[in-house]
Amino acid sequence: MTATADRKVRSNREAGARAGGPVDSIDAAGLGRARAAGLVAPALVLVLAFLVVPAAWTVYLGVTDYRLTGIQAANPEFVGLDNFTAALADPDFRNSLWLTLLFVLGSAIVGQTVAGFALAWTLRTVPKLVRSVVETLVLLAWILPSSIVAFLWVAYLSGDGGTLNAMLQTSGTEWLLEHPMASIIVFNTWRGTAFSMLLFSAALGAVPPSQLESARLAGAGAFAQLRDVVLPHIRGHVLTNTLLISLWTFNDFSPYLLTAGGPNHASETLPVFIYNKALYGGQLGYGSAISFIMLLINLVIALFYVRLLRERR
Amino acid sequence: MASIRIDGLTKVYPGDVTAIDGLDVTVEDGSFFALLGPSGCGKTTLLRTIAGLEEASGGSISIGDRDVTRLAPGDRNVAMVFQDYALFPHMTVTDNIAYPLRIKKVGRSERAAKAAETGEGLGLSALMARRPGELSGGQQQRVALARAMACQPDVFLLDEPLSNLDARLRLEARTFLKRLQKDLGVTTVFVTHDQSEALAMADQIAVMEAGRIRQLGTPSEIFRRPANTFVANFIGSTPMNMLPGKLVGGVLQVGALEGVDAVAAGWAGREAPDGEVTVAFRPEYARVDGKGPLVFEGTVETTESLGASVLVTARTDDGQRVQVVVPEGEEPEVGAVVGVAPASGRVLVYDAEGELLSPSSSVP
Amino acid sequence: MRTRSVVGRLALVAFLAAVLAFWALPMLWLVTAPFDSQPGLDVSWPDWTLANFQKLSENPYAFSSLQNSVYLAVGTMLGVTALAALAAYSLSRVRIPGRNGILYGLLLLSSIVTGTAAMVPIFQLMFQLNLIDDRSGVILVLTGGLLPAAIFILKDFMDATPKSYEESARVFGASPTQVLRHVVLPIVRPGLATIAVWALVNVWSDFLTAYILLRDPAKIPAGVVMYTFYSEGGQANLPLISAFSLVYALPVVALYLFVNRRYGFRFHGGIKS
Ligand SMILES: Nc1ncnc2c1ncn2[C@@H]1O[C@H](COP(=O)(O)OP(=O)(O)O)[C@@H](O)[C@H]1O
Ligand SMILES: [Mg+2]
Numbered sequence: 001m002t003a004t005a006d007r008k009v010r011s012n013r014e015a016g017a018r019a020g021g022p023v024d025s026i027d028a029a030g031l032g033r034a035r036a037a038g039l040v041a042p043a044l045v046l047v048l049a050f051l052v053v054p055a056a057w058t059v060y061l062g063v064t065d066y067r068l069t070g071i072q073a074a075n076p077e078f079v080g081l082d083n084f085t086a087a088l089a090d091p092d093f094r095n096s097l098w099l100t101l102l103f104v105l106g107s108a109i110v111g112q113t114v115a116g117f118a119l120a121w122t123l124r125t126v127p128k129l130v131r132s133v134v135e136t137l138v139l140l141a142w143i144l145p146s147s148i149v150a151f152l153w154v155a156y157l158s159g160d161g162g163t164l165n166a167m168l169q170t171s172g173t174e175w176l177l178e179h180p181m182a183s184i185i186v187f188n189t190w191r192g193t194a195f196s197m198l199l200f201s202a203a204l205g206a207v208p209p210s211q212l213e214s215a216r217l218a219g220a221g222a223f224a225q226l227r228d229v230v231l232p233h234i235r236g237h238v239l240t241n242t243l244l245i246s247l248w249t250f251n252d253f254s255p256y257l258l259t260a261g262g263p264n265h266a267s268e269t270l271p272v273f274i275y276n277k278a279l280y281g282g283q284l285g286y287g288s289a290i291s292f293i294m295l296l297i298n299l300v301i302a303l304f305y306v307r308l309l310r311e312r313r
Numbered sequence: 314m315a316s317i318r319i320d321g322l323t324k325v326y327p328g329d330v331t332a333i334d335g336l337d338v339t340v341e342d343g344s345f346f347a348l349l350g351p352s353g354c355g356k357t358t359l360l361r362t363i364a365g366l367e368e369a370s371g372g373s374i375s376i377g378d379r380d381v382t383r384l385a386p387g388d389r390n391v392a393m394v395f396q397d398y399a400l401f402p403h404m405t406v407t408d409n410i411a412y413p414l415r416i417k418k419v420g421r422s423e424r425a426a427k428a429a430e431t432g433e434g435l436g437l438s439a440l441m442a443r444r445p446g447e448l449s450g451g452q453q454q455r456v457a458l459a460r461a462m463a464c465q466p467d468v469f470l471l472d473e474p475l476s477n478l479d480a481r482l483r484l485e486a487r488t489f490l491k492r493l494q495k496d497l498g499v500t501t502v503f504v505t506h507d508q509s510e511a512l513a514m515a516d517q518i519a520v521m522e523a524g525r526i527r528q529l530g531t532p533s534e535i536f537r538r539p540a541n542t543f544v545a546n547f548i549g550s551t552p553m554n555m556l557p558g559k560l561v562g563g564v565l566q567v568g569a570l571e572g573v574d575a576v577a578a579g580w581a582g583r584e585a586p587d588g589e590v591t592v593a594f595r596p597e598y599a600r601v602d603g604k605g606p607l608v609f610e611g612t613v614e615t616t617e618s619l620g621a622s623v624l625v626t627a628r629t630d631d632g633q634r635v636q637v638v639v640p641e642g643e644e645p646e647v648g649a650v651v652g653v654a655p656a657s658g659r660v661l662v663y664d665a666e667g668e669l670l671s672p673s674s675s676v677p
Numbered sequence: 678m679r680t681r682s683v684v685g686r687l688a689l690v691a692f693l694a695a696v697l698a699f700w701a702l703p704m705l706w707l708v709t710a711p712f713d714s715q716p717g718l719d720v721s722w723p724d725w726t727l728a729n730f731q732k733l734s735e736n737p738y739a740f741s742s743l744q745n746s747v748y749l750a751v752g753t754m755l756g757v758t759a760l761a762a763l764a765a766y767s768l769s770r771v772r773i774p775g776r777n778g779i780l781y782g783l784l785l786l787s788s789i790v791t792g793t794a795a796m797v798p799i800f801q802l803m804f805q806l807n808l809i810d811d812r813s814g815v816i817l818v819l820t821g822g823l824l825p826a827a828i829f830i831l832k833d834f835m836d837a838t839p840k841s842y843e844e845s846a847r848v849f850g851a852s853p854t855q856v857l858r859h860v861v862l863p864i865v866r867p868g869l870a871t872i873a874v875w876a877l878v879n880v881w882s883d884f885l886t887a888y889i890l891l892r893d894p895a896k897i898p899a900g901v902v903m904y905t906f907y908s909e910g911g912q913a914n915l916p917l918i919s920a921f922s923l924v925y926a927l928p929v930v931a932l933y934l935f936v937n938r939r940y941g942f943r944f945h946g947g948i949k950s
Contacts, residue, residue, distance in 0.1 A: 030386070030847050030856070033774075036767035040779070043764035043824050046756075047783065050799065050821025051790040057798035119696065122689060130693060136937070137700040143929055145882035147900040148707070148922045154718075155710075156703040161719035163702055190700065222685075251791040253885045271793035278797045279889060287797045294794040302788035306781065366844050387850025399841035403863040412859075413849040464849060 055295060061288030068282035076285065083289030092265055093290065096273040100250060102181060103188070103269050108249035109242060111189030116196020116241070120204055121226075123197075135197070142194035150257030153187050176259050180267035184255040192249065196241050203237035204230065236308070243305040247298060270294055315377030315467040315500060316342040317363065322372035324358050324524075332358040334524035335372070340502060340517070345494045347511035348504045350521035351547065356504040357396075359521075360470050363502065364393045376467055387416070392461035393470040397477065398453050400445035406432065406456050407441045413464030431459045435493075451482045458490075462497065469494075471503035475510060487513050508548045512536060520544045537659075542591060542667035551596045551624055554635050554655075556609075558592040558662070560670075565662065567592050567607065590670065591663040594655035596636040601625060601645055603652025607660060609635050610652050616644045627651055707926060710919035717915065729920035738894050739921055742902035746925075749815055749887070749898055750880040756820040757827050757876040758869055764824075765831035766861060770840070780832070787825030792885050800889050810892045818890065819880055827872045834868030835861075867940070874936055878929060899925045 031039070062083055066076035087093045119138065123131045141149065156163050159174035175183050207230055215225045253271045255261070261268030261276055268276065270290065278287020317340040324333035332355040340346045348356040361367045363374055365386035373382045381389045392413070400409050410428040411419075419427070432441055435455045445453055454474065461469055474490065475483045491514045494501050505511050511518045512532040520528045520535065520543075528540040539545035545553045558567040603610075611627030614634070618624075623644040625637045635653045645651050662670040702720075710716035711730070713723040733739050768776055792799075799818055800809075808814030842864060846856045862869070884900040891897045894905060903921060906914040 030843075031767060031771050031853050033771060035853065036771035036773050039763040039767040040773065043760040043828060044779070046760065046817065046821040047786065047824050050802075050818050051786045051795070051825070054795040054798035054802060055786075055790045057801060058795065061798060061801065118692070122692060126689070126693065134693065134696055134700070136933075137697070137704070139933065139937075140704070140930065141700055143878050143882070143933060144926055145900050145929065146884050147882075147903045148926050149703075151903065151918060151922060152703045152706055155706045158718040161717050163705065163720045166719065167702070190703065247788055251793045253793050257884065271796075274793065275796065279800060284797055284801065291794050291797050295789055298789040298791065298794060299785070302785050305788065306784055309784075364848050366847070386844075386848045387852075391848065393845065393848045395841040395845055397839060397841055399839065399845035401842060401846075401860060401864070403866075412846070415859075416846075416850045416855065 058288045058291045058295060061285055062292045063289075064285045066285040066288070068279075068284055079285065083286050084293075086286065087289055087293065092268070093273065095265060096268050096270050099181060099267060100269045103185060103252075103255070104246050104249045106181075106185035107188035107192070108245040111185060112193045112196045112245050112249075113238070113242060115189060115193040117200050119193065119197045120200035123201070124204060138194045138197055141191055146254045146257060149191060150254055153183075153190075153258060157183055177263050180259045180263065184258055184267055184269075187258060188249060188252065188254070191254070192245060195245060199237055199241050200234065203234040207233045239308060240305070243301055243308065247301045247305070250297065250301070251294075316340060317468060317500060317502070318375040319363075320373050320375075322359070322362065322374065323370045324355070324362055324367060325370040326358075332524055333362065336524065336526060338519055338526055338529065340500060342500055343498045344500060344516040345491065345514060346500070346502045347515035347518045348502060348521060349508060349511040349518050349547075350506065352506055354521045355524040356506070356521055357472055358524075360393070360472055360502060360504050363468070364391055364470050365389050366393075389468075390464075390466050391468045391470055392464055392466035394454075394457045394461050394472065394474055396473045398445075398457040400453055400456055400460070402445050405442050405444055406437060406448070409445065409456055410437075410459045410463050412460060417464070427463060428459075431463050432456075434462075435459050450478050451486065454478065454486065458493070467500065469499050469501040469503075471501065473504055473506070475505070475507075483510075490514060509550055512548070520547060538661065538669065539593075540669050542593070542663050545593055545661065545663070549595060549597075551619075551636060551638060553593050553595055554599070556592045556633055556635070558590050559588070560590045560662070561587050565590070565592065567609075589665050591667070593661045593663060594659050596624065596638045598659035599635075599637045599653055599655040601627075601637050601639055601651040601653055603654055605654030605657060608652040608654045609633070610650065611635060613645050613647050613649045613651055616647060625651070627653055706919070707922055710915065711923045713919075716919045729916040730924075732916055733920040733924065736906075736917060736921075738897075738902050738905065739917070739924075741895055742897055742899045743925070745812065745896060746881055746898040746900070748812060749819070749883070750877050752813075752816040753819045753823065753880045754873050754876040756816065757823045758873045760820070761824055761827035761831050761872060762862070762865070762869060765828050765835050766857065768828070769832050769835035770843070780829070783825040783828055787822075787829070790822075792822060796885065796889055799886075803890055809890055810896060812891070812896055815887055815890050818886055819883065822886075823876055823879060827876065830875075831865070831868050831872055834865050834871075838864055874932060878932065881929060 063078060063080055064076040065079045065082075067073050119134065123134060126134075154176070157175035159165065159172050159177075162175070164175065165171050165173055211229050212225055215229050220228065251271060252269075253275070255267055255269050256272045256275060259267040261272040271294075274287050274290050274294070277290065278284050281287075319336060319338050322333050322336045323331070325331050334355075336359065348359060350356055358367060362369050363376075365381070365384060365388075369382055373380055375381065376389060376391070401412065404412070407425060407428045408415075410431055411424040414424045414427060429438070429441065432438055435458060437452070437455055437459060440448060440452060440456075445456065448456065454477070475486050478486055487510065503514070512535070515532060518528075518530065518532055518535050519526045522543050528535060528544045530540075535544065535548055539548055539553075542555070545555070556567055558565055560566075609627075609629050611629040611633075613625055613627050615626045616623050617626075618641070619638065621641055622638050623641055625639055625644055627635055627637070629635065637653055664670050705720045706718075709720050709723045711723075712725050712727070713721065714726045714728055716723075716729065767773065768780065773779070803809050803811075803814050803818065806814070808817070838861070842860050843856050846860050851859065882900065883898070887898050887901050891901065894902075897905075899921070903918060903925070906917045906921065908914055
């Protein structure tokens, strides 16, 4: 269907809605409720088995002393909230929580948002070729497999001939060992900016050009245009973007591929901490208690997001 | 081909929205039947309930001798043309037209032949390999009609068939649709909110309001003698003149018009009670020469050209506005004093409930 | 005014140069190292040899891991697309009791229960089901994880498709299956393609799930096998890793170029907003 035809149908729809056309019929497809439920069931079963059950299981495992091997593996005992109190008292956990906060603040809320917006803003006016080259690079960084990009950055930051040292004339600096948090924050900004760029491009595309033009006619500079015309329009997008990328960054496992949490827990964000404790160290019960805390934090962010979506409907 | 009989039909949507409210109507075999009414009055719902896309909450629908109230849409042998035409965007014109035959398991080559034949009848031969997105609005409409014709239904149902065409095309399409319907002779129900469309095309019009039929009749009956003030207001391209009046002992008094304080009328038929009434007449059925039994003196406020005629608006001394359509070139100057006189036999009187009182045509 | 615009242009050029350097430099290695006879961690002009690919083809696990990745990606893609399409269709068209609850729950779940937050119980679950070291198990887990978002996106697509298409087919007597096959699926094909590509890229890139659930070197996919290309002494086998990375990256690059050319790689009309 061509764009114009598409637009036409849409305007017909709107006309229909205005003329009091059927708003929302109960069963447009003529499926019948039983058959409809049958079509939803397989998907729901899988979601139930691999998302709901695991979520519930973290609660159960979290209150046991379950371990991967040994007596507790065969016969886990109920330990109540011990795992949670242990976690809160565990300096490694608190350190990890702090690092995760730094990671999210630095790479998502500051890094990706600022870089994504700056790119979306500047790329509107540059020649098409420049634009597509930059976009392609940023998008590739986003969609290439994490194992590859992690290795690329290991090579890039390496003290043994890494490109960054060659550029900065800082031969021999082991960035991943000497500045592990800074490294993974910059890495994640590089990796994830594409999403913010795309979202802000779409948002900026929806700002009425006539408003920008009248601001320009009134003599507004770039900054004033941004503040008075653009920001009010994209405030919702900024919030959406912030929530989503915070959630993803919070749950990101790729720091493991760069530093494995080291050296000496210096870059051990929560996902890495859980992996090291539970699956590597075998303390499944303790790991589950931490997972549960993670689920709770995710829930808080997600509830904000869902509320936002509903308000905008 | 078949007639449609609807008895006591009710449709209640979830949330207690009564869209059709105990409606009775019969559509004669082979007639071109218009459902006319303002938006939200239940026209589309009625059409969709006849098609089987909505389940009736009460009452029955028969097509021919068959009670179809509980049948699935596909078993009713009706064809529907949707407001947005609903042509399948991924199929060519041929495949679109042949789709009903595909469902009926007609072989591929026979299907294509039948589609080509139907398409040719509607002047689509050159477009058969295109997709709907590559067609103009008028062409899309004809493809939708061809698709509906291809399954040789007993009944055509058309929802606002002209509303997606631009003004000029709409006039052509009216003529085209009317001729097509006469040629095919298939019972056709079409929905429109445009009174001029219904008047121009239909054999019978049902004027609907809030899920009920307010008047059923031929276009000329409906135009000349609207059965109630609702229909009177709704029909006509220039609004009907409506003036408050009184009926006392069979004698009509219209307002406090200077010079005309009473008009005697022989109200035949229904016994007319004394009380408040509305006196109505169409601007087309009045003159400005002050000759007639009922004359409203007034000063001309505006004149608007309607093309071959002019709409004159005059204001009477007690503040009422009356409008008259006069032939081009015969309009009075703005500011002139005129006597607006409805033609004898064209004055309608409605009682306080808005129902028509004057069945006779005799205003002396 | 003029000087300001000159300064502005210079700043723009400087910014773009910095952006290009920031994103391109880390990627250079992927282009140069595979063709270098002695690849190091540095980026240097290669001597354009295919010897590394020769070595790669001799490695027993390189090819099998790519096969495993294809198996996982295609299996998950098919499962996610088919199940999400059916579910989204009936959620979009039929008011099933509790529909809003289901949708709301799905949206929350897909955001909350992430691979990292649920790795312990998922490992545990698969262990109990005897599905450790089983590729179908990985497909099931990945499908379950991707489904909620897929259903959500597809439902948006279906909601945007006029219902009159289906109703029109129904009036002609089409059965629900025929409506689905003849009308709905062809019309939402762009949506299905979006979901399919999205699922493919996601699974192709996956590291964690396979890393946790698969042990046997013959079963692990490409994302995990890279971390086995180390010598006895723990030294990275750079010839192998560089050549393998390039081969592993190419399908994603090809897919990106295809999608970008065909549809343009951007968000439309507030899909996510
Ligand atoms: N699916 C539906 N659910 C609830 N109410 C509906 C639905 N479809 C239509 N209605 C309501 O029924 C009434 C009649 O609608 P409709 O038949 O579309 O009117 P028309 O076609 O005359 O404009 C309107 O008040 C409309 O809001
Ligand atoms: Mg309607």
